[in-house]
Amino acid sequence: MEFIIIGIVAGLALLALAIFLFLRNKKKDEKKPKEVEVKEQNIAALAAFVQAQKEQQEEELRLKDLKKAEMKTKLETFKQTKEQLKGKLRNQIDQKEWKPLEAILKSADKGGVGIYIIYNETKNKYYVGQAKQLLKRVRDHFAVEEIAKDFMSGDKMQVKFLTANELDSDYRLDHIEKTGIEIFDAETSGYNKTAGNL
Secondary structure, eight states, X not given: OHHHHXXXXXXXXXXXXXXXXXXXXXXXXXXXXXXXHHHHHHHHHHHHHHHHHHHHHHHHHHHHHHHHHHHHHHHHHHHHHHHHXXXXXXXXXXXXXXXXXXXXXXXXXXXXXXXXXXXXXXXXXXXXXXXXXXXXXXXXXXXXXXXXXXXXXXXXXXXEEEEGGGSOTTSOXXXXXXXXXXXXXXXXXXXXXXXXXX
């Protein structure tokens, strides 16, 4: 009788184990497709992100190429009319009064958009620049640059300004600045380190 009871208990235990394993495997099988589905969704999301990034880069390159083409066209127009611009700019500059640098440095006004010419009368050197805030930009030169060193050593310096409304609107400030740098030979024998932004 004991063997029968032990056999029944053992059989029930085996049956319970079989049911447990069956249910566990069934849960795993149910879980597995969900994991696969989540992975597939993640892969799809990643692929969509990569595609969007690629399209964005292509659009940025296209816009960059358009901008380059536009700049090239403007540069060609500028080259064709540069001598005319030089003459106009020279006349405008000649009509403007030189202002003592000391007065500019003491002023709190920021000034408007345009170009400026700094002239070191002692060394016969020029700097031509452009700015959105002319007076502020001139003052900025006197923080660390060679111009500041010369001024602090006692060189006599003056400034001229041409505001945007005084300049030929057919030209960009980059063109006018570059032309001014050429007029005053400011890159070769002046303070400018480059021939401008073009």
